[in-house]
Amino acid sequence: MFELFFLLNNLLSLNDLLDNRKQRILNTIRNSEELREGAIQQLENARARLRKVEMEADQFRVNGYSEIEREKVNLINSTSRTLKQLENYKNETILFEQQRTINQVRERVFQQALQGAIGTLNSCLSNELHLRTINANIGMFGTMKEITD
Template sequence: MKNRTDSFVSVGHWPSAGSFEFNTDILATNPINLSVVLGVLIFFGKGVLNDLLDKRKQRILSTIRNSEELRRGAIEQLERARVRLRKVEIKADEYRTNGYSEIEQEKVNLINATCKSLEQLENYKNETLFFEKQRAINQVRQQVLQQALQRALGTLNSCLNSELHFRTISANIGILGSAEEITD
């Protein structure tokens, strides 16, 4: 037992009562000092260490829960975005299909309208040609008629002498006189 007490406190020198010294022999005192320090640390530090580890564990679990919630939210947003994308793609296909059919319909309508306009222009052209032809014919007729009348007057004037002129006037007066009696 003497070795044990010697390892803690050097009792080789007792010059005065109550003196206390530390043994500086590292090889003799190190395992005992370490066991004492570890015992004190375990006894007093166990609660603090457990509290620190529990808090760290709770923070990690909270972070994991938050991450899971964020992941679920992101997945929900992704699904909603995919649904919206599908709807937009469907609408785009409808617009594309309707747009092509509307373009084709407009094309057909434009072609039909152009054909009708061309037919109307052709009819107007034909009517204009017909009216111009009729006007030209009427002008020619009037010129021919005027020339014929001028020739007839010229012939009458050259052939007509005073006696023939007087008989023609008398015959016309007679015709007019008989026409007046019939109307009265």
């Protein structure tokens, strides 16, 4: 009987040990499930943050490309305006230089013609003819003055 009691006692102790072991395993499983659920929730939160960051990055890229395009168009337009201004300036400079050259040539031709005329007059006119020409011109100026008065 003692043996039976000892055996029964051992069986009860073993049963308690198994129940404790079972409880620890169940607690471990519950804890693992809770940790798993927490990890899943953290993973979902991280995925949501990742999607948000990716959308923001896409928006920054789109805005960045739009800004780059705007700057490119502005630069092209500005350069085009500058080139047109330079072309106008060049054309004005060419026209000015042409006019200046034409005026210089006219002045030189006029001076040469005047010198030639003076040379011809000096060689052809005698003193007496020279004085008569001067007197005739003075007479014409006098007549012109009378008409205008």
